[in-house]
Amino acid sequence: MEAANPDFAQAVRAVVLSMPAAKHLGFDFGRIEPGAVEVVQPYRQELTEHNGFFQGGVLGSLADFAAGSAAGTLLPPGWVNMTIDYTVKIVAPAKGEQVIARGRVVKPGRTTTVAAADVVAVSGPEETLCATALVTMRNIKV
Template sequence: MPTWQASNPHFEQAVTAAVLSMPAAQHLGFGFGALAPGAAEIVQPHRQELTQHDGYFQGGVLGSLADFAAGSAAGTLLQPGWVNMTIDYTVKILAPAKGSKVVARGRVIKPGALITIAAAEVFSIESENDDEILCATALVTMRNVKIPGA
């Protein structure tokens, strides 16, 4: 995996503030695990309203978490005064996600001035001592946008 350099020394604060201020992120109620240049981890605790049959996380929730994780990873490489927005993403659900939480890990594949390509893997975890089960993977394209006035 490549080693990326963040051009914003305050990338952690910038990414968490940008993401956690979004109403969709607030609704999901996830938090950040690790953040590093080119990588982001999102932890989604189990909540009944995010599930479908028999307590499995709903597929759209997995896609949203993958999108947020990949976008956050891409955001760690942005210059100060820039944000990113999803252009498109493809999610493949590989296994049912059921457990105490799901963890989405995003990573940058190819950064660019205006477009960044990232990916994410989503893992379900039954409890703190259980193994992670890969339940989804995603490829995400982000558009980098300068904030007006920044």
């Protein structure tokens, strides 16, 4: 996939990390490539449920941010995207030092983009797939 904006990585980071929800979660980006993004969420007790597992809504939010950010890497300058819908399937408990959401574009489009994300829990060298999501984004010229 090819980025329409040569500054796509900087643009995605700036837009996403300025969002109040992203600031609240406190995640950062790993890799940012055309059509693919990693969102890295360190463990924080306030993001867990009573057994120390990352809470399901947090996993969904991270998947949404990762997939939407991946879609954002393909937008031209002056465009942003917003989530139309997403479906998350939690497939295992998420416990570890961090979770990583790996977003990827499935089908780019002018007005809508379909993306996906897999979320893994990282504990030492081990990664466990804990959630997968399908996300539809609306592309908007601002």
